[in-house]
Amino acid sequence: MAGSGKAHLRAADEVLVRVEDLVVEFPAGRGRTVKAVSGISLDIARGETLGLVGESGCGKSTTGKAIIQLPPPTSGSVHHGLVDLTELSGEAMRRRRTDVQMIFQDPISSLNPRRTVGDIVAEPLRVWGPHGRDEQRALVDRMLEAVGIDPEVARDKHPHEFSGGQCQRISIARSLVVDPELLICDEPVSALDVSVQAQILNMLEDLKAEYGLTLVFIAHDLAVVKNVSDRVAVMYLGKLCEVAGPDALFAEAAHPYTALLLDSIPEPDPTVELDEGLSEGLELPSPIEPPSGCRFRTRCPHATERCAAEEPQMRRVADGHHVACHHPLVAVAE
Amino acid sequence: MAAGTRLRMPIFTRLCVVWLAVIVLGAVLADFVPGLQDPNHQGFLFGTSKTNDAPSWAHLLGTDNNSRDILARIVYGGRVSLVVAATAVATGTVFGMLFGCFVGYVRGKADAVVMSTVDVILAFPGLVLLLTVVTLLGRRDLVVIAAVVGFLSIPPYTRVARAQALAVSRREFVLAAEAIGTKKRTILFREVIPNCLPGCMGYALVNAAVIILLEGALAFLGLSVQPPTASWGNMVNAARVDIQINFWPVVWPSLALVFTVFSLNNVGDFIRRSRAVRSAAL
Amino acid sequence: MSGGTVGTLLEVRDLHTTFSIPAGDVRAVRGVSFDLERGRTLGIVGESGSGKTVLARSIMRLNIGTNVTTTGTATFDGRDVLSLPHAAMQDLWGPEMAMVFQDPMTALNPLVRVGRQLTEHLRHHLGVSKAEADRTAVELLREVRIPEPEARLRAYPHELSGGMRQRVCIAIALACAPSLLFADEPTTALDVTVQHQILNLLGREQADRDMAMVLVTHDLGVVAGRTDETLVMYAGTVVEQAPTRALFADMRHPYSEALLRSIPRTNRPSHTRLAAITGRPPDLIAPPAGCAFSPRCPYAQDRCHEEAPPLAPSGGDASHAFACWTPVGSPEAAESFARNVADGLPSAVAVDLASGGAS
Numbered sequence: 015m016a017g018s019g020k021a022h023l024r025a026a027d028e029v030l031v032r033v034e035d036l037v038v039e040f041p042a043g044r045g046r047t048v049k050a051v052s053g054i055s056l057d058i059a060r061g062e063t064l065g066l067v068g069e070s071g072c073g074k075s076t077t078g079k080a081i082i083q084l085p086p087p088t089s090g091s092v093h094h095g096l097v098d099l100t101e102l103s104g105e106a107m108r109r110r111r112t113d114v115q116m117i118f119q120d121p122i123s124s125l126n127p128r129r130t131v132g133d134i135v136a137e138p139l140r141v142w143g144p145h146g147r148d149e150q151r152a153l154v155d156r157m158l159e160a161v162g163i164d165p166e167v168a169r170d171k172h173p174h175e176f177s178g179g180q181c182q183r184i185s186i187a188r189s190l191v192v193d194p195e196l197l198i199c200d201e202p203v204s205a206l207d208v209s210v211q212a213q214i215l216n217m218l219e220d221l222k223a224e225y226g227l228t229l230v231f232i233a234h235d236l237a238v239v240k241n242v243s244d245r246v247a248v249m250y251l252g253k254l255c256e257v258a259g260p261d262a263l264f265a266e267a268a269h270p271y272t273a274l275l276l277d278s279i280p281e282p283d284p285t286v287e288l289d290e291g292l293s294e295g296l297e298l299p300s301p302i303e304p305p306s307g308c309r310f311r312t313r314c315p316h317a318t319e320r321c322a323a324e325e326p327q328m329r330r331v332a333d334g335h336h337v338a339c340h341h342p343l344v345a346v347a348e
Numbered sequence: 349m350a351a352g353t354r355l356r357m358p359i360f361t362r363l364c365v366v367w368l369a370v371i372v373l374g375a376v377l378a379d380f381v382p383g384l385q386d387p388n389h390q391g392f393l394f395g396t397s398k399t400n401d402a403p404s405w406a407h408l409l410g411t412d413n414n415s416r417d418i419l420a421r422i423v424y425g426g427r428v429s430l431v432v433a434a435t436a437v438a439t440g441t442v443f444g445m446l447f448g449c450f451v452g453y454v455r456g457k458a459d460a461v462v463m464s465t466v467d468v469i470l471a472f473p474g475l476v477l478l479l480t481v482v483t484l485l486g487r488r489d490l491v492v493i494a495a496v497v498g499f500l501s502i503p504p505y506t507r508v509a510r511a512q513a514l515a516v517s518r519r520e521f522v523l524a525a526e527a528i529g530t531k532k533r534t535i536l537f538r539e540v541i542p543n544c545l546p547g548c549m550g551y552a553l554v555n556a557a558v559i560i561l562l563e564g565a566l567a568f569l570g571l572s573v574q575p576p577t578a579s580w581g582n583m584v585n586a587a588r589v590d591i592q593i594n595f596w597p598v599v600w601p602s603l604a605l606v607f608t609v610f611s612l613n614n615v616g617d618f619i620r621r622s623r624a625v626r627s628a629a630l
Numbered sequence: 631m632s633g634g635t636v637g638t639l640l641e642v643r644d645l646h647t648t649f650s651i652p653a654g655d656v657r658a659v660r661g662v663s664f665d666l667e668r669g670r671t672l673g674i675v676g677e678s679g680s681g682k683t684v685l686a687r688s689i690m691r692l693n694i695g696t697n698v699t700t701t702g703t704a705t706f707d708g709r710d711v712l713s714l715p716h717a718a719m720q721d722l723w724g725p726e727m728a729m730v731f732q733d734p735m736t737a738l739n740p741l742v743r744v745g746r747q748l749t750e751h752l753r754h755h756l757g758v759s760k761a762e763a764d765r766t767a768v769e770l771l772r773e774v775r776i777p778e779p780e781a782r783l784r785a786y787p788h789e790l791s792g793g794m795r796q797r798v799c800i801a802i803a804l805a806c807a808p809s810l811l812f813a814d815e816p817t818t819a820l821d822v823t824v825q826h827q828i829l830n831l832l833g834r835e836q837a838d839r840d841m842a843m844v845l846v847t848h849d850l851g852v853v854a855g856r857t858d859e860t861l862v863m864y865a866g867t868v869v870e871q872a873p874t875r876a877l878f879a880d881m882r883h884p885y886s887e888a889l890l891r892s893i894p895r896t897n898r899p900s901h902t903r904l905a906a907i908t909g910r911p912p913d914l915i916a917p918p919a920g921c922a923f924s925p926r927c928p929y930a931q932d933r934c935h936e937e938a939p940p941l942a943p944s945g946g947d948a949s950h951a952f953a954c955w956t957p958v959g960s961p962e963a964a965e966s967f968a969r970n971v972a973d974g975l976p977s978a979v980a981v982d983l984a985s986g987g988a989s
Binding site for chain 1: 519520521523524525526527528529530531534538539542543
Binding site: 069070179207208215219234236237238241242243244260261264274276277278279281282283284288289298 | 677678791793794821822823824825826829830848849850851852853854855856874875878888889890892893894895896898899900901902903904905906907908910
């Protein structure tokens with residue numbers, strides 16, 4: 015692709031959420047539109063972690079927010095079970111919000127600085143119940159303990175009295191207190207130090223098992239995504255490039271963009287040879303006027319005329335491994 | 349992080365707070381302050397004091413050209429300034445913050461309508477409105493002046509509050525509240541407004557200073573409360589004709605005005621700064 | 631550490647930087663010493679609050695504010711820059727030492743065209759004519775691989791992408807041919823493919839110009855391929871210092887090891903449990919009495935909590951120094967680790983869990 019197609023989607027009865035032809039556009043002034051997401055189809059099986067990876071501006075966060083309808087997509091559908099969330103009225107969507115929760119990149123900004131931690135974590139309960147004070151308190155305490163925060167210490171403090179990692183824990187506690195099915199994690203560890211990042215990643219894995227969660231894990235760091243995901247979708251400029259299991263993706267990347275991303279990761283190993291010529295001087299095109307055909311062609315070393323004329327469709331490389339490219343790096347089963 | 353990032357109040361700002369407290373208490377309790385004279389008592393009619401008298405034990409700040417006690421007139425005059433300023437700030441904050449935060453959060457059509465109304469009111473000359481109202485009603489007392497000034501302060505507060513709300517609404521905790529399914533009205537009152545409050549308060553004190561100056565100017569022009577009711581502005585105006593005989597009656601109310609305005613600005617500034625420190629610590 | 635050799639460009643000795651805030655004195659840098667040879671690259675790696683940025687800025691004398699005190703010496707090319715008057719420092723910035731900052735957007739003036747920011751700098755320091763400065767500016771932009779440099783001179787910073795802005799910042803830093811370049815997290819705000827390009831660019835310029843570079847970063851991956859020597863900082867002190875290859879081949883300080891282990895690696899299967907560092911970094915107002923890392927260290931013994939270990943080379947290799955009583959791989963470390971796991975110390979248990987509970 016960066017192209018379209020649905021060859022990678024699984025049977026409807028296997029999946030929890032199915033996103034089809036998702037398009038999100040924003041006005042950019044002077045009558046122009048930012049084409050943030052341009053026709054993405056994805057599905058998330060119950061209990062799996064879908065990693066959504068790509069560079070800034072690829073539309074990965076926008077996709078995550080469109081799944082929870084904040085804001086709703088410009089077009090396309092988001093099926094949760096049999097219900098298409100994009101068809102729901104505002105009030106009907108609000109009533110389903112407990113099913114799908116989201117945590118954000120900036121742990122400090124996602125907590126209201128003027129409220130106490132106990133109050134913040136209890137907020138979803140205030141909306142949805144139980145409404146009893148003692149019940150709420152017990153639930154909040156249990157949730158705070160589950161994320162490794164001592165409720166006795168934290169309850170009456172304000173967010174600025176905590177570190178970034180602790181704020182992210184509190185934020186996770188708030189989203190899990192309503193017992194959601196799907197948790198969308200939007201760059202949850204990007205703002206954290208590596209040592210804290212590891213704590214949060216481990217905790218997310220534990221919570222996922224304990225609460226039977228399905229996760230969408232959005233990140234720009236491929237190594238982090240590989241560590242947590244069961245399936246990885248690579249995005250570029252509003253389109254999907256490649257969908258595969260994490261080990262297959264790293265072992266045999268089929269899309270030239272995936273390969274570029276993998277080669278760019280700085281490995282903490284001084285014996286690894288650095289590729290000096292890699293992607294030198296090539297700029298990300300504007301999402302206002304994306305390139306025709308395959309959107310990656312302007313940076314792709316394998317681009318041909320066909321890539322400019324025709325948008326590649328998702329094709330199967332192996333079971334559970336699909337790529338949208340006219341000239342994939344591995345053989346494609348036709 | 350949190351402990352100790354709170355800004356310590358400098359001694360100078362403390363003095364400002366003390367001055368404001370004295371002015372406010374004086375205005376509120378003027379009738380009960382022992383030894384404070386009647387501000388409209390003209391001593392020379394009774395032979396108890398002279399006009400344009402220098403400061404003395406009988407009249408600590410001297411008397412004006414009607415032989416009234418200047419200290420008493422300043423204390424009572426503070427009432428006018430404070431009532432006008434307090435009404436303006438109260439009306440401005442309540443309505444301005446409500447409108448501003450609401451449209452800054454929901455945006456869209458409501459935003460367009462409210463903000464163009466605000467722009468129209470801001471473009472309308474306030475003095476003309478004041479003169480029109482005063483002429484139509486045929487009275488010029490504190491209630492009318494305060495009401496008009498109060499109405500005129502809604503638009504600037506709306507602007508300030510909207511700017512704050514626009515920034516706050518972009519913070520992720522507002523998005524998080526929406527993702528939880530909190531109702532918009534609850535989000536407005538629980539998440540948005542409390543975070544706009546400190547910014548609006550800082551503005552309120554600075555704005556109060558502007559209003560006090562405005563009232564002073566109106567009084568000086570003879571457009572504020574009807575004499576003999578004392579106000580700092582009309583005291584300066586009345587005393588200015590005799591400035592070559594005795595300049596004290598001009599100096600005292602002017603100093604009261606300067607100290608009050610300066611203190612409000614200083615304290616407002618401090619509030620803004622301490623807020624900046626706290627949000628930097630976030 | 632071999633002090634005062636012929637090729638030494640920068641010699642830092644016992645540098646302390648303290649910020650006074652109402653809550654007390656934040657001791658951001660606590661006694662750092664190192665040497666940097668001409669034309670070499672030094673990596674300074676650490677997490678937020680480790681003092682790495684403050685250290686770089688202290689040497690550059692860029693810590694602004696009345697509440698900062700810096701003591702110690704930093705001898706640059708024979709002069710102690712910490713005692714130079716401000717005016718003399720200004721002559722040093724540009725032709726002698728320059729800095730590339732983390733955020734290229736805030737490092738550039740948003741209201742001034744890129745060309746003027748570059749030429750003004752050239753004219754101020756080199757005293758060249760406007761035409762000459764324009765020519766040099768185009769040359770510099772071409773050198774940092776900005777396409778269509780003539781056109782870009784007229785652009786405002788916001789019209790450029792993050793990567794292009796950082797290239798402009800590098801061009802400005804290189805304009806007066808400094809002999810020492812500080813790069814403070816130069817790629818943290820950038821995407822991974824752009825990061826790779828920028829690091830390549832810095833490495834190439836450094837080699838071509840025979841310039842020394844201090845690369846400050848939180849990312850061990852960035853340090854690994856790009857530096858000759860590495861300092862690992864924790865809580866304002868250097869905990870380990872070695873030639874980069876030697877460091878990665880044989881990490882001796884428990885913090886260096888823990889930092890490396892907590893990074894997800896692409897060559898491990900997915901869902902590998904990470905060896906997280908438990909706890910939080912210490913309070914720099916009242917740092918712990920002993921080793922600052924001891925409360926989070928899986929190998930800590932009683933002595934570690936009481937007495938701070940000195941930074942010293944190990945037996946054989948004089949270039950590899952670390953500050954630890956129970957260095958990684960030593961029998962003391964193995965012994966205290968086993969004891970800490972048995973005692974249920976969280977820091978040790980976390981490591982034990984991640985390695986599959988071997989002990």
